Amino acid sequence: MGRAPTVDASIPVASRPHVVKVASPLRDVSRNHLEVLLEGWHVLVRDLGTTNGTTVTLPGRGPVRLVAHDQQVLEPGTLVELADEVTFSFEIG
Numbered sequence: 001m002g003r004a005p006t007v008d009a010s011i012p013v014a015s016r017p018h019v020v021k022v023a024s025p026l027r028d029v030s031r032n033h034l035e036v037l038l039e040g041w042h043v044l045v046r047d048l049g050t051t052n053g054t055t056v057t058l059p060g061r062g063p064v065r066l067v068a069h070d071q072q073v074l075e076p077g078t079l080v081e082l083a084d085e086v087t088f089s090f091e092i093g
Contacts (some may be wrong), residue, residue, distance in 0.1 A: 001082070002033035002048075028052045028083035037071065043090065045080055046071040052083035 005019040022029055030050040037044045047054040049068040057063040059077040066072060074090040075082070081087045 001036065002031050003027065003029045004031040022082065022086050024083070024085055026078060026085055028085045030083070033082050034080070043074045044071045045074060050083065052085075055084070057081075071093040 001020040001022060001025040003022065004088075005021060007016050007019060017035075022033075030048065030052070032048050033050050034054055034082075035046045035048055037046060041076045043064075045056065047055065047066040047068055047070060055063045056066060056072045056074075057079040058075055064072070076090060076092050078090040079087055080090065
């Protein structure tokens with residue numbers, strides 16, 4: 001996920017991740033900003049070493065700024081903010 005995400009061409013097509021482009025009028029969101037991972041039943045996010053960072057706010061807790069390449073398990077209702085510009089919430093349906 002990012003302003004202009006790319007995928008390593010050496011990864012086989014069947015194994016390539018889906019990319020999500022987000023609008024960033026201020027260009028604060030990095031080209032490759034955030035990775036969303038599935039590990040078993042858990043959904044995690046990982047900051048990809050961005051300049052302007054990623055903030056995660058779990059329900060009932062204060063915001064936490066991710067350190068580059070750190071991951072955070074998401075819970076339903078978690079807010080994720082990319083570079084203080086783009087925010088999304090994690091929900092299950």
